[in-house]
Every structure is written in C-alpha cells, then in structure tokens.
Amino acid sequence: MSTTTSAPGAARQSSAPQPDPGPAGPAGPPFNRRVHIVAEVLDRPEELDLLQQVCDAMNWPIREPLSGETTVAMEADWTPRVIEVRIRGIRETAVEQAVATLDTLAQNAELSLHCRDATLVERAQRPRIEWHLRGKRRPLSRRIGHALHLAARTGEHDPHAGTVRLVRVPTGLDESRPRRLARTRRAARAELSHHPLALRRLDPEVHEVGRPSVSRGWHVLTLLALVFTGTAICLLGAGLWPAIGADDPRVGAPLVVLAGGYLLSGTLLAIRRTPTHRAVPWLVPLAVPLAVPLVPWLGTLVQRAYLSPFGVRPTLGSDGLGNIQAGLWVLCVFVATALLPVAFLGWMRFLAPSLRVQGPWLSWAPTVTVGLAVGVAFSLLILHTAATSGVENRMLAAAGYDIPEYFGVSAEYACVEPISREAPYYGAPPPHGPVVMFGQSGDRLEFWDPSAGQNTSVRLEDARIRVVPDSDSPCVEAAR
Numbered sequence: 001m002s003t004t005t006s007a008p009g010a011a012r013q014s015s016a017p018q019p020d021p022g023p024a025g026p027a028g029p030p031f032n033r034r035v036h037i038v039a040e041v042l043d044r045p046e047e048l049d050l051l052q053q054v055c056d057a058m059n060w061p062i063r064e065p066l067s068g069e070t071t072v073a074m075e076a077d078w079t080p081r082v083i084e085v086r087i088r089g090i091r092e093t094a095v096e097q098a099v100a101t102l103d104t105l106a107q108n109a110e111l112s113l114h115c116r117d118a119t120l121v122e123r124a125q126r127p128r129i130e131w132h133l134r135g136k137r138r139p140l141s142r143r144i145g146h147a148l149h150l151a152a153r154t155g156e157h158d159p160h161a162g163t164v165r166l167v168r169v170p171t172g173l174d175e176s177r178p179r180r181l182a183r184t185r186r187a188a189r190a191e192l193s194h195h196p197l198a199l200r201r202l203d204p205e206v207h208e209v210g211r212p213s214v215s216r217g218w219h220v221l222t223l224l225a226l227v228f229t230g231t232a233i234c235l236l237g238a239g240l241w242p243a244i245g246a247d248d249p250r251v252g253a254p255l256v257v258l259a260g261g262y263l264l265s266g267t268l269l270a271i272r273r274t275p276t277h278r279a280v281p282w283l284v285p286l287a288v289p290l291a292v293p294l295v296p297w298l299g300t301l302v303q304r305a306y307l308s309p310f311g312v313r314p315t316l317g318s319d320g321l322g323n324i325q326a327g328l329w330v331l332c333v334f335v336a337t338a339l340l341p342v343a344f345l346g347w348m349r350f351l352a353p354s355l356r357v358q359g360p361w362l363s364w365a366p367t368v369t370v371g372l373a374v375g376v377a378f379s380l381l382i383l384h385t386a387a388t389s390g391v392e393n394r395m396l397a398a399a400g401y402d403i404p405e406y407f408g409v410s411a412e413y414a415c416v417e418p419i420s421r422e423a424p425y426y427g428a429p430p431p432h433g434p435v436v437m438f439g440q441s442g443d444r445l446e447f448w449d450p451s452a453g454q455n456t457s458v459r460l461e462d463a464r465i466r467v468v469p470d471s472d473s474p475c476v477e478a479a480r
Helices: 045-058 090-108 140-152 177-193 214-237 249-271 275-310 321-351 366-397
Strands: 033-042 078-087 113-121 129-134 163-170 207-208 412-418 425-427 433-443 444-449 454-459 463-468
Touching: 033 045, 033 090, 045 078, 045 090, 078 090, 078 113, 090 113, 113 321, 129 177, 163 177, 177 207, 207 321, 214 249, 214 321, 214 366, 249 275, 275 321, 275 366, 275 433, 321 366, 321 433
Parallel strands: none
Antiparallel strands: 033 078, 033 113, 129 163, 129 207, 412 433, 412 463, 425 454, 433 444, 444 454
16 A cells, blocks of 8 residues: 655755754653554655654654665665554554544645555453462361451551462463463463562462462353343343243332343443444443434334234224334343343453454454344344244234233224125125224224134225124124
C-alpha cells in the first residue's frame, strides 16, 4: 500500500527559516495499533528536519531502515525512513487509517513524502500460567488463631500467611502439560526468590509455590451459572415459565435478576479494555431508537404464528399492549441468548488470565457467530411455540371451550348469517352454528368454523353478525 503526496521530480522550494519548535509536543491520543510505514522523503536537510518535527509532534518514532529490513528501491535524491504510526483504529482498517493520517500531515506541512509500504505490527499474546506464593499449611489450631488475629486486627501481621504474591509465567502451547507446569514452576520460583520485599522472599521452610486451587471452584460455578441461565432462557423462549411457577413475580423476579446479572457482568468482563468497550456509551443509546419500531414488528410475527393454525391474520385492533409484550419477549430472548457465549467467555477470561490468548475458539468471531446463531434459533423457537399454542387453542375451540387471550389476540364466538344466498365469500360456506372470530380486518371479516375446521372470509356488508357467549348458543336470528 502506498500513497503519494508530491511528484518525485518536483522539489519544493525552501521557505523562510522557521524558529526552533523546541522539544517534542505532548503525546498523541491513546493508541491501540502500531503501523510501520516505509516512506521516502526528499534527501535535503530542511525536508528531513521538517519530517522529524512532524513525527515528534505526533509522538511517532522515526529512524533509518535497518540492513535488509526493506526491499523498496529508492530513486535518486530520495532517502528512506521507517515511521511507526500510532493510531486508534480497528485491525481491519488500521493500515489505511495510518497511511491516510501520514498523507494528510505531509500535505498540510508541504512535505515531499511518499508512503511506499505499510505493515500492521501487533504483539503476540502468549498464554500464561498463574503461580501463587503461599504460606505452608499449619496445624488447625494455628490457622484458627491466625483467623482470630485477622478478625481482631491486633498485634503484628504474619507476613507468611496466605497468598503474598501472584506470578504469571509465559508458556508455550507446543509443550506437553507436565513439562509446561514443571518449567513454569521453576520460573516462578526464580522470580519469587528475587522479590524486593525482605519479609516476602521465598523461604522453602515457610512458603510453597502452587497453582490457585480456588479457581477450579469458580470455574465450576461459572459453568453452572451458564447452564442455569441457558435453561432459564430456553424455558422463557418455549413459553414454559408458567409451568415452573416463574409467572409469579416472587419466583420470576429472582430468576431474571440472577440471569441478567450473569449476562451483563460477563459481557462487561469480555469487552473491557477493547475498542467495543469504548463504543458502548454511544452504541447502546443508538440501538434503543432502532428497537422502537422493531418491537411491534416482532409482536406481529408472534401473533401471525399463533393465528396461522386458524388460517386468519392479525386484526387492526390487536396492535396494543399485547403486541408490545410479544415483541419484547422475542427481543429479550434473542439478546440474552446472543450474549450468553460472550458472557461465558468474559467470565472465563476473568478467572483464568491464561485464556487471553487469541486462540481459534477464544476469539470474538466464533463467539459472536455462535451467539447470533443460537439467538436466531431461540427466536424461531418462540414462533414455533406460538404456532403450537394456536394448535392447542384450535382444539379447544373444536371441543366447544373458551379460548384464552394470547398477547392481545382475543377470540369470541359469533353467528354469521349471509344477507342473501348469492353473497360472496372465500373458503368454506358460512355455517349455521357459531364460529370463532378474531375481529375484523378492514372491511372484511375472517372467522374459523370449529365444526368443519376451515376458515371463511366475507365482507361486512354481505352478512349479519351477532356475538354469542359460547359455542352452544343457537343461531336463530343473527342481527348486525
């Protein structure tokens, strides 16, 4: 990648001598990417001095290329320089942003400079193993006395009790586990023995070096929380919360608090110290207005799935509070399910710093992909649950029982009598007995015949309609 700020043969005329700007200016903004740029600059003292001033002002290191560092051929009267551009940007566009920034600075300073090559340089993240320096196990009476001593806060504190230091030793993934543990234990002993504090030096008679044993319990607890949260989301998506009594606020509220706390805390642990963490303050307020039209649309999908076994569509009067509740149901399940693997990754990285390596199963791409895929699957499960509820209520209607309301969709029995024998209709002919009606859709009325198991649609002006209390009511004189 390269960019050109001036023609190679055009030499810029020297301007009047400028005063010495003094030491380098303040450091530039915080950066998370380093891009090494091989640039060629006109081989003149004033050009080289101006380039040095620009790089010092941006706090960018600049140097001559090392032997064999670059194979870029320079033309006559031009000399190469290696500039380490430090910017804030995502990995995919870091090189383009660095080259554009350097090109803009060169144009503003009227500097004869070409960017001949640019490479993104990142520090490799090596896995690490934790080792703790602890006091050796003492008799039970000694430990009880020490616990009382810490509780009373009297006397001199025992510097040899408990964990006094933590060491994270780099390790390689190409070694076997026993060899890796033995090598890193020796490295931890060597580092702990040179501790600057005299009272905390490694003493084999007093201390021992071991891996943290409490982390295994926290890992098990995190896994159990993952299973608990996933089960709660699954039951919510399948509409089975009333079956376990979670529709009662005294039961459902603690479940929501525990699951929500696990998801939010784990997500914050996963995105902290990342560019996503800095984008959250403006990304979340931006997403809230986008969810306003999304909620009623999702609610309409749920109502359509519920009414699909009856062969009718949602009516205009069903887009009320029930429609909003159905949309929030789908949206909450999708967001919670999508954040579930991200939250688990955040908790595991928090409990085990050795997992901070960008491995194939620990990077963001598979985690977010799995979360979105499971979120879509659970959203489809909600639609399947709505269709299943419609089938169950259709069986209730065929048996002559009342149909309960489902997220704003309310059913009622009515008698439909055509005005004349030639009145047009769609579907099965209007029966003589009561039908199930879900309201009118524009100037038409769609209803479902429990006896025939078919749906019919007629115009309101072609039929007389009378609402009856149940399916056993006689339809003698239907009045509009």
